[in-house]
Amino acid sequence: MKYTTKQQLNYTLVLGLLASLGPLCTDLYLPALPELANELQTTTASAQLSLTAGLIGLGFGQLIFGTLSDKLGRMRPLLVSLVVLMAASIWCALAPNIGQLIAARVLQGMAGAGGAVLSRAIARDLYSGHELTRFFGLLMLVNGLAPIFAPVLGGVMLTLMDWRGIFFVLAIISTLLLVLSRLRLNETLPPERRNQGGIISMIKSIGSLFGQRQFMGFCLAQGFVGAGMFAYIGASPFVLQDIYQLSPQMFSLCFAVNGIGLVIAAQTSTRLSLRYGELQVLKFGLGIAGCASLLLLLASALHAPLVVLLVALFFSVIVMGIVAPNASSLAMQNQGNNAGSASALIGVSMFSLGAISVPLTGLKGTSSLSMALTILGCYTLAILCFTLLTKKDPVGKALV
Template identity: 40%
Template sequence: MLGALSAFGALTIDMYLPAMPGMASELRTSAPMVQLTLTVFVVGLAVGQVIVGPLSDTWGRRRPLVIGLAVYVAGSLWCAVAPTAGWLIGGRVLQSLGAAAGTVLARAIVRDLFSGTAMTRFFSTLMMINGVAPVVAPVVGGQLLTVATWRAVFLVLAAAGGVLLLAVVFALPESLPVRDRAPAHPRATLRTFRGLVTDWHYLRYVLAAALMFAAVFAYISGSSFVLQDAYGLSAQQFSLVFGFNGLGIVVLGQVGGLLVGRVATEHTLLRIALTVATVGAAGVLAGAVLNLALPLLLVSLFLVVSMLGVVLANATSLALAGHGSAAGSASSLQGLLQFLVGGLAASAMSLPGHITATGMATTMLVCSAAALTVLGVRR
């Protein structure tokens, strides 16, 4: 259940990616406008986590989770009936605020229950389930498009949200005892956040994870246009490529979970993964600039995307290790930076008015190299 909650944001992002070019045509709008529906979702996901995380430190984890999932279902239904791109953007904002609860509270609940290497390994397990979402979601979305319009994607997401809401209500126990909850006071919340942003040990791991996520998010938001429009892949072919890269997250995330504590520390695995991602991003840029064969581009993309599971599992464990009493707030700040940086990267990529392979590759390289640099800065 925690894996499903943590994957909810990725599921909501990935399932409608194959439909984006068709959505632009049906709604009579531009590709950047459709891409904006992705950006606002990510920003809403970030802002929602900052609201839900501190509330969960005071109320416990279950109540904010139930409210968030109900909001998610409502937002998904709104998107399914949206008549224009503007209405769709509004629905995506509501949907994102609801999805934020699952994203932030899955991490907080893990921190409530685990510590040390056990926590890192559990996060690796969550990354396995998170990796399944990019494998399954675009394939399901692509197949839905063969029998229905893009609106069916949001109906399926609403149904998934409803099922998960029922599961939480009837099967998920509270993980934060009343004795460990923070007082409901705005000043106490602000003090907690001030302590987090001045803790470089916490912040450098959060920033490294956020920048790596931004590199992959540039791929997520731009690859449907690049691979379908520039390289001629069909919606179904794109969904298979996207799914294979998601499978890399699953496999490499599990390998990282097996290695941590046995062969290497969390910090060492994190550094190796960011180095591989940076090399892969350089390969993507070379392929785009030099117009190299598509297989070379796809291999480089795989190297970048597959490292995400290793990076997020180890960076999250290292960041939350010293903040058990404020896991909700610490998790929410991580989510805020992760999705804000990702949204800004996607927006910067589409500033010229259209999305190109070179623009996507440049964004990926800048973000992955910056993540590796931040990790090496000590204070």
């Protein structure tokens, strides 16, 4: 099916908004974490567990909705995920204690995963090759607005409401996206292309991906870089607000600057991939990740001034904009009808690894050093997985 330019713009906007559900679920309430911990009379580590719970849900929810979409089509799982997201957000807002909040966050993350995984799967239904890379870049442009504005909006909202109000806003956003998806999106996976098997067949389709070295190399490279970014997301509110005494609004501003850098990096890398190939740009991004995380560790260990730490942190964060579009495109190139499962596994790797990296930053008390060590460890593993699993990859050579 051919789409007009107007339809493509509509799809880019709506899919970008759907993909932004993950960052919204994690970033919108970040400035409220210290307040949340105080009101619920819990520890910093327990408050961070609410973020970890959301990441776990985001990871495994993609596995559920991605595989279901290969069998049922894209639209039905998408609409169900948005309804559940609305209900889970209301539960978060009404949670009386940290235990219920953590449980609600798992469900919220699982539901929010539907938008993330299905936006990639729908893009794969529509595009391939460099067009797919360019579309992923456009998705990241729209999607990148969420992490830029979410903490800023969250900081502003805290001047008008408490942390519970933020979750009510998420419920409203999910309702609006439900209406927008129903009106603007069409089914992109016709019945004849769907997985006709049962649950066993769906599990096998995911299992087969683990045997594809090139896919796993790109998947884990993106996953570990994403885990490093989530370590930053989970630790930075406490590092910058509690240790460096920034206000929620100033923290939100710092977060926004990094988000703008990430979007610019994503758009630049997409253009560079057309000239040099996705593989070379991905290597470049991983190289920056290694160098920037080392500088961040040095700045933290030497107790450098805040401005030095922020510069190192900026470059450590924007590498996600270089790695994600190119790694996703390379991983998805040959998946075809298996796009939902492949997209799900990419999401599972990133969010499940992120769920591990976030609490690692607070094992002995959250600090700039613990944050830097975790980010460096994640980026090092990303480079190792890419190097070991994609070596002598014929698909990669063809893209150079």
